[in-house]
Amino acid sequence: MNILLRLFTSxxxxxxxxxxxxxxxFLFVIGHLVGNLQVFLGPESIxxxxxxxxxxxxxxxxxxxxxxxxxxxxxWTSISLTxxxxxxxxxxxxxxxxxxxxxxxxxxxxxxxxxFAFVCFHLAHYTLLVVHPEFRDLxxxxxxxxxxxxxxLGFSSYWVSGFYVLSIGxxxxxxxxxxxxMFQSLGLKNAEYAxxxxxxxxxxxxxxxxxxxxxxxxxxxxxxK
Amino acid sequence: MNVKLRVWRQKGPQTxxxxxxxxxxxxxxxxxxxxxxxxxxxxxxxxxxEPIAFDHDCxxxxxxxxxxxxxxxxxxxxxxxxxxxxxxxxxxxxxxxxVEPFRAKAFPLIKDLVVDRTAFDRVIQAGGFVSVSSxxxxxxxxxxxxxxxxDLAMDAAxxxxxxxxVAACKNASAMxxxxxxxxHLNLLPQGKxxxxxxxxxxVTQMDEEGFGACTxxxxxxxxxxxxxSLNFIAKMNRDYFGALFKAGPKPAAAAEA
Ligand code: FES
Numbered sequence: 330m331n332i333l334l335r336l337f338t339s340x341x342x343x344x345x346x347x348x349x350x351x352x353x354x355f356l357f358v359i360g361h362l363v364g365n366l367q368v369f370l371g372p373e374s375i376x377x378x379x380x381x382x383x384x385x386x387x388x389x390x391x392x393x394x395x396x397x398x399x400x401x402x403x404x405w406t407s408i409s410l411t412x413x414x415x416x417x418x419x420x421x422x423x424x425x426x427x428x429x430x431x432x433x434x435x436x437x438x439x440x441x442x443x444x445f446a447f448v449c450f451h452l453a454h455y456t457l458l459v460v461h462p463e464f465r466d467l468x469x470x471x472x473x474x475x476x477x478x479x480x481x482l483g484f485s486s487y488w489v490s491g492f493y494v495l496s497i498g499x500x501x502x503x504x505x506x507x508x509x510x511m512f513q514s515l516g517l518k519n520a521e522y523a524x525x526x527x528x529x530x531x532x533x534x535x536x537x538x539x540x541x542x543x544x545x546x547x548x549x550x551x552x553x554k
Numbered sequence: 555m556n557v558k559l560r561v562w563r564q565k566g567p568q569t570x571x572x573x574x575x576x577x578x579x580x581x582x583x584x585x586x587x588x589x590x591x592x593x594x595x596x597x598x599x600x601x602x603x604e605p606i607a608f609d610h611d612c613x614x615x616x617x618x619x620x621x622x623x624x625x626x627x628x629x630x631x632x633x634x635x636x637x638x639x640x641x642x643x644x645x646x647x648x649x650x651x652x653v654e655p656f657r658a659k660a661f662p663l664i665k666d667l668v669v670d671r672t673a674f675d676r677v678i679q680a681g682g683f684v685s686v687s688s689x690x691x692x693x694x695x696x697x698x699x700x701x702x703x704x705d706l707a708m709d710a711a712x713x714x715x716x717x718x719x720v721a722a723c724k725n726a727s728a729m730x731x732x733x734x735x736x737x738h739l740n741l742l743p744q745g746k747x748x749x750x751x752x753x754x755x756x757v758t759q760m761d762e763e764g765f766g767a768c769t770x771x772x773x774x775x776x777x778x779x780x781x782x783s784l785n786f787i788a789k790m791n792r793d794y795f796g797a798l799f800k801a802g803p804k805p806a807a808a809a810e811a
Contacts, residue, residue: 332798332799335754335798336798339757339758339761340727340757340760340761340765340766340767340768341757341767341790341791341794341795342798343767344767344768344791345791345795410766410767413766413767414724414725414726414727414766414767414769416659416764417658417659417660417725417726417727417764417765417766418657418658418659418725418726418766419657419659420657421657422623422626422654422657423560423562423573423652423654424623424625424626424652424654425626426625426626426627427773428627428722428773428776428777429771429772429773429775429776430724430771430772430773431771431772434769434770434771434772435724435769435771437769506770509770510769510770512788513768513770513784513787513788513791514768514770514791515791515795516788516789516790516791516792516793516794516795516796517788517792518785518788519785519788519789520783520785523784523785523788
């Protein structure tokens with residue numbers, strides 16, 4: 330049977346695609362964090378970085394298209410598998426005992442969908458600039474788009490920062506399970522390093538959480554202004 | 555000791571079922587859970603009522619026939635123990651125990667606590683075998699098996715196919731069972747000739763039976779009476795994708811067929 334057909338129709342194949350795209354998105358989350366943390370180096374650094382990305386279409390567009398494809402495949406496989414999983418048990422149990430299953434593992438679809446809603450807002454906010462069209466006119470001394478100023482203005486709003494922190498919290502929960510499950514689904518786990526992977530997933534999730542929330546907190550605390 | 559039972563009673567696949575309350579009196583704490591049900595059934599029979607139907611056979615934890623979800627846990631509260639080896643001393647006097655059948659679309663209910671697990675048989679038939687040459691008995695030591703491989707294959711082979719993994723999984727997934735059965739043969743040189751075909755066929759059959767997919771919650775491993783490890787699922791995934799992506803030159807005979 331055809332490989333693609335198996336990948337897109339079998340349960341293991343869909344899990345494989347979900348894990349593979351999850352791995353790509355995980356790397357993006359880390360790359361994006363590293364880029365954003367430049368805000369602590371001052372306006373020059375992050376504005377130069379932003380200008381470089383915006384004026385380098387050969388990096389920008391392949392990344393955007395790749396990310397979009399990954400997001401679509403990740404969400405499609407998760408919804409498709411969730412629906413199949415639902416139909417696998419028609420009658421539920423009277424007494425439900427959650428043996429070993431962590432909250433993160435049982436709520437992946439919900440944390441994921443809320444994160445997706447956040448990503449849509451986040452793009453509208455800082456990339457498409459439809460939430461605040463006036464962000465378009467922010468320019469620094471070199472005539473570049475003033476990303477630094479945009480971040481400060483954007484995160485000065487308590488509800489923007491609040492939704493941001495909440496979503497990053499969900500992302501942290503999602504990754505605390507997702508990162509280790511990804512290794513499992515790709516078949517890259519064994520008794521030797523299974524524990525190490527589980528721990529790695531949790532530690533990285535917390536580091537990502539702290540890294541991202543440091544930005545709105547620094548803005549609200551007036552450290553970054 | 556005395557316990558109160560709430561047991562799922564259902565005459566057949568088509569009729570509606572409900573929980574019925576029973577009292578099990580003067581139970582010896584060292585009776586197994588099934589022996590306690592025997593006592594209740596004896597009493598029901600004496601009173602001219604229909605006894606509770608439940609699956610069982612060896613009653614020593616090796617056949618995989620006993621099932622039941624006891625207080626929300628397949629095979630009851632003890633770790634690495636099947637229902638037949640769960641003893642009443644694991645419950646306390648006066649406790650109300652809820653007993654339900656395994657629930658999964660792929661395990662249709664037959665009666666009361668008895669479900670049809672032949673879906674597992676069909677998964678085994680799809681690839682859970684090795685080809686042997688008939689004729690005179692082979693030399694016992696002709697094929698060398700490294701001891702760690704033999705031990706690991708034995709761990710996988712410990713699966714008794716009871717279906718507790720499916721019953722516990724929030725997705726009613728059979729991955730732990732299938733992974734154990736695939737790994738058990740794929741780990742051994744005797745299973746090598748059919749290795750790729752085996753994993754592809756068994757996974758396809760698993761999907762066809764309507765089991766869910768794995769979310770890696772770990773419930774299956776936690777309730778497994780034989781403690782089959784989640785790592786076997788990773789191994790099955792590895793074998794599956796290995797089989798899928800392997801594309802060496804095709805033998806000319808395969809092209810003609
Ligand atoms: S009756 Fe055989 S395993 Fe329980």
